[in-house]
Each structure stands twice: as C-alpha cells, then as structure tokens.
Amino acid sequence: MSYQAPLRDMRFVLHELFDISGHCALLGNGLDRELIDGVLQEGARYTAEVVAPLNRNSDEQGCLLRDGQVSTPDGFAEAYQQYVDNGWASMTGPSEYGGQALPQMLACNFHEMLMGASLSFRVYSGLTEGAVLALYKHGSEALKDAYLAKLVSGQWTGTMCLTEPQAGTDLALLRTKAEAQADGSYKVSGSKIFISGGEQDLSENIVHLVLARLPDAPVGVKGISLLLVPKFIAAADGTPGQRNALSCGAIEHKMGIKGASTCVMNFDGATGWLLGEANQGLAGMFTMMNDARFQVGLQGLGIGEAAFQGALRYARERLQSRALSGPAEPAKAADPIIHHPDVRRMLLTQKSLVEGSRMLAVYCARQLDLEHGHPDASARKAAGKRAALLIPIVKAFFTDMGQEVASHAVQVYGGHGFIREWGIEQLMRDSRITQLYEGTNGIQALDYIRRKVLGDGGAELSALQAELSELCDAHVARPALAALATTVQSRLGEWRELSAEVIAASQRDVQEIGAVSVDFLQYSAYVLLAGFWLQAAARAQDALESATGEPAFYQAKLQSADFYLRRVLPRASSHREALLGGATCLMVMDEASFAF
Secondary structure (H helix, E strand, O other), X not given: OOOOOOHHHHHHHHHHXXXXXXHHHHHOOXXXXXXXXXXXXXXXXXXXXXXXHHHHHHHHHOOEEEOOEEEOOOXXXXXXXXXXXXXXXXXXXXXXXXXXXXXXXXXXXHHXXXXXXXXXXXXXXXXXXXHHHHHHHHOXXXXXXXXXXXXXXXXXXXXXXXXXXXXXXXXXXXXXXXXEOOOOOEEEEEEEEEEEOOOOOOOOEEEEEEEEEOOOOOOHHHHXXXXXXXXXXXXXXXXXXXXOOEEEEEEOOOOOOOOOOEEEEEEEEEEEEEOOOOOOHHHHXXXXXXXXXHXXXXXXXXXXXXXXXXXXXXXXXXXXXXXXXXXXXXXXXXXXHHHXXXXXXXXXXXXXXXXXXXXXXXXXXXXXXXHHHOOOHHHHHHHHHHHXXXXXXXXXXHHXXXXXXXXXXXXXXXXXXHOHHHOHHHHHHHHHHHHOOOOOHXXXXXXXXXXXXXXXXXXXXXXXXXXXXHHHHHXXXXXXXXXXXXXXXXXXXXXXXXXXXXXXXXXXXXXXXXXXXXXXXXXXXXHHHHHHHHHHHHHHHHHHHOOOOOHHHHHHHHHHHHHHHHHHOOHHHHHHHHHOOOOHHHHOOOHHXXXX
16 A cells, blocks of 8 residues: 655644744754755655555565574665665764754654554664664763764664563563673673564664673662673774674564564673663663654554555545435445445544644654753753653554554455455554554553652643643633633543542552553543644634635644544543542452453
8 A cells, every 4th residue: 555644734733833943943953944844745755655665565575584694575675775875864863973963843754654654664773763862872982983973874773672581571580691891891691582673684783782780780670781782893994893792593473564573682792882880771771762662652653644544545435335315426336435424433533543643743752852952951851851741642542543543444444454455454463563562551551650640749740731721721712612622621620630539549559550550541642632632723723714725624623623522532531430440340359260
C-alpha cells in the first residue's frame, strides 16, 4: 500500500496551533516558515517515493543471518544511504559535531513520516539519536571526539543493549560483566537479546551502548554501569579500526517488523569505555530511554496514519450495498462503503485519534526543545517537568491507538484486510511491538503514576490541568465553541477529583498504584486530547470567521472535534469506573485459583 505524508495537517499543527516560527525565533536557530515547509515537503517526497515502496517486500523477505553477518531486505541499504546523504540522520544532532540542531517540533513530523512509510526501515536509525544524546551528555571528550560526529551523520549507527533473557524491565537482574583494564578501558562479557539493529549491512560501524556490572558493583540497579562498545574500534584517523570481540548470535523470528534485524548480541571480552561514572549507568540509560519512548510513541502515530489512509482509500472505492437513506451514487451498482454509518464511525475514530495524537506529539516535542534550548534556566526546568509527565502518555496511548486504528483498518477492508495482498494486516502486526518495547505500556502507566504524579504530589499534573482550564475559559463564551469548552471543562473538573482520589488511594495502599495505573493513564490521555481538540476547533473557528482560505479543511476540524467529544471522549468514563473499582478485586484471589 502507498503512503503520503499528511502535510496539510502537519502544517496546521506546526504553524497554526503552536507557532513553530516563533518557537524557532526563541531558540535562535534561524528557521523560517519557508524552510520549515521545505523540509516537510522534501521529507514527504523521500518517504513516499523511496521508503514506502520497500515496506511490503521487507515484510516478505525479512533479514538473513549468515556467518555472523545480517543482510537487510532489498533496497534498505540504498535508501539508508540516501537518508544519510540528504542529511536526515543529522537533523537533531548537536551542531558542534556536524548536526543541524533542528528542533524536535520539526523533526518529529519527519520521524512520523518514516514510521508510517516503513517501521522496519526506521528501526535502524531510531536508536542512533538516543545514543547521540547519551554520548553527548555523559561521554568523555575523547569518546565524543572519536564517535559522536559519525553517529550524528548516520555514517555509524547506535544501539541500546539492556535486555537479557532473565532481565527485561527489572534491570537489577542483569548479569553482563565489565572488567577494568590498565589502559582505562573495560572488557565486557555477556549476552543481550532483542537488540534492534544489533547487526546490519547499512552502516559501516555500529556503536552499542551496553549496561553491565563492574566486579565490585553494589547489588541492584545502583550497581549498573553504561559502556560504549563499538563493533569496530575507532582508528586514529576516524575510520573503523580493529574488529571488536562481539557478534550476532541469532536474529529473532517475529510477528512483525520483519525487515528490522532484532538480534541476540554476544560480548566476549569486548573492549568498551564507561559513559559517565561507574555504577551510574541508569542516568545515561534514561537519557536514551526518554528519547526512545517518545520515538516509539511516534511509531504508533505513524502506523495509525498509514492505517487510516489505507482504510479511507478503500472505503471510497469499495462498493457494497446501498446507503440506508437511499442510493448515494445511483450510477454505480452499489454505493461506496464510506456512505455507511458504521464505516464512518471507524474512519472518524481513526481520524480523530490520529490527528489528536499528532497535536500532543508536537506539543511534547516543543517541551523537549524548550528543556534544552530555552534561554531562561527556570523555563528549561519547567519544560523538562512537563515533558517528563507527558512521555509515558505519548508512548503508551499512541501505541495503543496505533493498534486500534490498524484494527479498524482491517475491519473496514473486511475479509480483504485479513489477507496479505492489501498490506493492512502487516500494519497491525508491525504495530504490536510498539506496545511492548522500550518498556511495556503497563510499565509506562506505572512510571506515569508512581514517578510523575506521586513523585511531586500531583503538582505538575495540576499545572497542566490549570492551563487546559484557562483554555476552556477563553472560549466558553463563544457560541460556536461553548458546547465543546463546557464539556472539556467538566471533564477537567472530574480529572482533578480523580487525580486526588488516585493519589490518596495510592498512599493508603501501595497495591493501588498498580491497580489504577493503566486506566488512569488512559483517562488522562483522552481528556488531554479533548483539550487539544478544543484548541484546534478554536483555531478553525477563527479561520472561518476571518474568511481564511480552505473553509472545507477548517469545517472538517470542527466536525472532527465534535465527533471526538461525542463518540470518543466518553471512553474516559469507563476508565474512571474501572480504576475506582480498586485493588482488592485484583489481588484477593489466591494464585492457585487461577488454574482450570
């Protein structure tokens, strides 16, 4: 199936909702609207013409491991070379190491395009950006000089090596060892599993960031160190030098993203260097992890957009029965299924979830930019708190959304969605991993409530709720927006009450943290998107009242907002009722009683 970047909606979010030009002026990067739109346009061309055509075959062909070398699907190497040559890899990299230092607000749109065009292809470059951040923030000057410019350019790629067969989310259980050498390096030994892009034929070197334990390390997570372990040790002239003592032992045979090599990596006394201080590896890991979790959220968004596009095309073309109100297109043997209410329900659900999530994605990216680039230190700190609050929502909700939207696409296609010919079932298989890696969505929910909400007593969440309430106040007196603003304001009041109940219950009984976490995150996400839909509706109403061009586009925004508030936002109520059910009904049953 084909993919076309949703440029009009991206421009709406960037320019009309969040004023990216003013954002760039604040950051001092010199980008203007013409350049921003040019980047989007060229990104759309590259993803549609170069990347998207590879997606179907990558699923059919997969990767091949032979004699320790992984061959990626046909066309991937050439497409990746274009990715590097055209500067896409260096978009967000630091300028002092050859990067373009473009804002995340802009880059996240291109990354969404990549995810929608081919998730398997994007996997290879996705973790490199996180490796750049970790090395830039925690690495020594010598390591940065040797490795960072090549990673920023994309000439070399990066991985994140955390998971072991017995140690997934619980990193305290990991066994990989690192032993100090006289020259300041370390010998790293152990095996890691599920390593995305651990071996491939796209880049000339692969830089692994590996979690390991030193011999005298404290037990638990306080005894974990982060090391840089390259496939080839960088030579003095900057080229790949000596082959390191590491190898790919196997590649996983997976449900989806079959064009991405997911590797078992064996480190057999491989040479590595500490990133940061000994036994302080979690700091570097979380630098990577926050970026990775935001990127995985974009994966859900990209898959959702691709699935919506496929469903919409099919619904416009597929003839099936007559509309309930009478023939909609009498000249045809039957009406296109887009005239049937239930198909409309699925399409509008897809559209409102995808477009609402895109607004939240760009807003979160804006916070990431401000955290690193705002000229005022207090503003940087505030943006960091807001980004930290939002990232688990972005990761969990967007990936759940992507799976739901892909499932709706299969349903719109009917039986044709279930077979491989149309490519829709691939989207559903590919999207499933996004709910699992970089921390399952249950882990995201725990992070959201335990670290982000309980961590400051709900202060940052209250600040976000207050900002949304001010938005409602600004528009409740406008006749065209009064119903929307009143509904959102009512939900915000309910969200505040629910937040207080959740905090109190979690303080009374630690089991409540896990019992309410998923439903509370989902509730929060639905209400948060309602706030963004109100903002979008307000901008659309402004445009219609001022007779700005494209009235059909803005009218559709108002209609989508109305649909979201009437048919999607009510889901929040079910999550509220579920979490108020408490922990007792989950924990009271004896383990033996689960058996048949």
